[in-house]
Amino acid sequence: MNHQELLTKQVFTLVDILWSHGVDEVVISPGSRSTPIAIAAELHPHIKTYVHPDERSAAFFALGLSKRDHSPVGIICTSGTAAANYTPAIAEAELSHLPLIAITADRPHELRDVGAPQSIDQNNMYGNYVKYYTELPPADAHKSALNLIGTKVMQCSRYFNGNETGPVQINVPVREPLIPDITRTDLFYREKAVRPEYQLTDHALTELTGTGLVLIGETMETLSGIEPVLDKDYLAVIADPRQHIRKTLHNTVTHHDLIFNALDEDQFSYIEENVDYILRIGDPLTSKAVNSFLSATEIPQYLISEHQNLKTFPIAPYQAFVGQVRGTLKNIEFKPGGRRFKHWFSNMDAAVESHIDLNIHQYTDEGRCTYEIFKHTEAGRSFFLSSSMPVRDGERYDTVNTHTIYANRGANGIDGVVSTALGMASKQKVTLIIGDVALYHDMNGLIMSKLEDVDLNIIVFNNNGGGIFSFLPQYDNQDHFERLFGTPLDLDFRHTAALYDFNYHEVNSYADIDSRLVNAAGRNLIEIKTDREQNLKQHQQMKTEIGDMVKSIGY
Incomplete structure (x- = not known):
């Protein structure tokens, strides 16, 4: 068999066996060395593919695809630093027990450690963040080659569900030429494997x-x-x-x-x-x-x-x-x-809930806006809450408790929040509540809304900096606070909306938040401009009021 035939059998078999073990969706980032794997995924009759040009955001988008049902989702990239950009999302996946399958194309062994371009050490490059790592040999004619792929995928599929669910890496060295035989769709013939039952441990709480x-x-x-x-x-x-x-x-x-x-x-x-x-x-x-x-x-x-x-x-x-x-x-x-x-x-x-409902009219801060957002959002729409203030304000000011809420709370980072929300929004109606720094951090991720026609409502609180730091001890050191922690960005997100084809709405007061605005169809970016100092004072005032009331409740 010639090289093309061997390569085709290897990558088509890999993709088909992954599908048989539950990988129905794959996010591909374009690159040269990953060409045969990407084509195999694209040609597979039962796999839905997404194409995202930014590997960092692509991996978080895949995280969002997996998040609702904890389904295994593949991510495919080329060699070099492209694969390194998966690291933040894989770390979040490990801590959130989400089965991301990183299929990283690599240079063959003869091009490693010799100065060849786009070559870094990809062996177990995600270290402690993956549950399983393997590297396939370059495609060859040995009779064990295809059986080895089946064995390796079966081994890593242990982590697709159950009490050790988490991300895995399959590193695939690929020799040139890179183009597979696209006519060999007959290699996609397997049936779905039976997923193992998730068993309880013998030692149970009785x-x-x-x-x-x-x-x-x-x-x-x-x-x-x-x-x-x-x-x-x-x-x-x-x-x-x-x-x-x-x-x-x-x-x-x-x-x-x-x-x-x-x-x-x-x-x-x-x-x-x-x-x-x-x-x-x-x-x-x-x-x-x-x-x-x-x-x-x-x-x-x-x-x-x-x-x-x-x-x-x-x-x-x-x-x-x-x-x-x-x-x-x-x-x-x-x-x-x-x-x-x-x-x-x-x-x-x-009593706390009643106090908020009866007294929220005294406030004009981000908490009041969050209260109005939850109050006016239809029950069928899910929320994705960014780390830092949005998830905390959601916990404090949601008095309706009718919405499904998601957040990236594995590593609690702000990287990839937009992309994760977009991944979820490809399957359901989602409203993302986020701060200006976190939105800036993952603006690249917004491209998927255009490329895949994904609707998403984004509500960004723009207080010109990192609002949560005002609630932390760093705030007491005013000489250095603004430069090191406040970090004002002076961004106007109407330009972001225009770049990524979002409808833009500027909100200047909680009074502008109504059902029509927060439930609008399509892609919408709602920018709420707030003041960090006022927000701090009003949050603390509400906290003090409720604290006094709680302390007064007897037995």
Whole structure:
């Protein structure tokens, strides 16, 4: 067989076996060395391909495709620094347990370490961020060649679902000439493989006795249908904004950050005396105040993790259990405890929500705008909240709790937020709430809205800098704050909207936010210009008001 035939069999087989193991979508970044792999993906009859010219944004776009259903998504790039640009998204995928499959084309061995162009060391280049790494040999005629591909893909498919889900890398050295035989679509003949069942570990949590405080973070598995297990008068349940059960479980506490920020010593002691155990489910909560409480309390804590890589932050639990959340919860025998704590805690949450609803008219800051955005957005539209202030304001000011909320909270970075939201928006209606620095950080990602005709509503709070730093200790050092942390960019995003064919709307007041604006179809960029100093003062004022109210609530 000649080189073209060998190369065609290798890459077409690789792509077909990946599809058989669940890779239905692939994001391709154009390049020369990756030509045969890209063509194989493009020709496959059952794979949907996307083309993104920026590898960094492309990988985050793929992350967004995977995020809703945790489905395996491939990313294909050429050799050299192109592959290095995948690193931030792969790090986020590892921490968020998302199965990205990085298929990185590479120079063959004779072109490595000799000064050949576009050649860097790609062997296990993502280090600790991938669950599995392999390199295929250059295409050859050895009888084991195709069997080896099947073996390697089967090995990496272990990480496409289950309790060790995460990204993998397949490095593919390719010799020239690079063009495969495009007529060989007969090589795409496999059927879907049966995905392995996600099994519980043998060591399971079987019994909990007394009054419980249940904290539910983001989970890979939907918890729909588990509500009757948790809807008990001796179980108080806190749900993170990214945990969708908060929309359907009665009396779920969602204003926990404001509550735990305000608790006095007597209230802390009341919790210690009336709660017998704390059950933590899924990823850690966003709330810093809740995590501080967990670090300080003496109440025994139990963790149900979907993944072998336990996330014990902020403190190691008394015991941890790995497995499916729904199955684990259904197998627990909850023995009743007292009812007083849940009644007190739920009433406190309701009081905070009522205070916000009744007093929000006194405010004009980003919090007020966030409140109006949630209030006027139709329930069928999902939110993607950027790291820093948007996810925190969403947690604080969402009093309707009717929307599905997503965020990149693995590494909590602002890189790739736009691209991740666009990946999700290719499958559902999405509104992205983001700050000016984060939008600037991933403006390249907006090109996919044009190339793939993806609709997205972007609401950008432009306070001319990094607003979250005003809430951190760095703010006290005013001599250096603005240059090092405030970082004003002086950007007008109407030009961004024009460049990427978005409709542009400038909002000067919360009063301009209505249902027509936030639910508009198509691609829309809504710029809300705010003042960082005013935003800080009004946020702190609301926090103080609610803190005083929380402290006044007796038992």
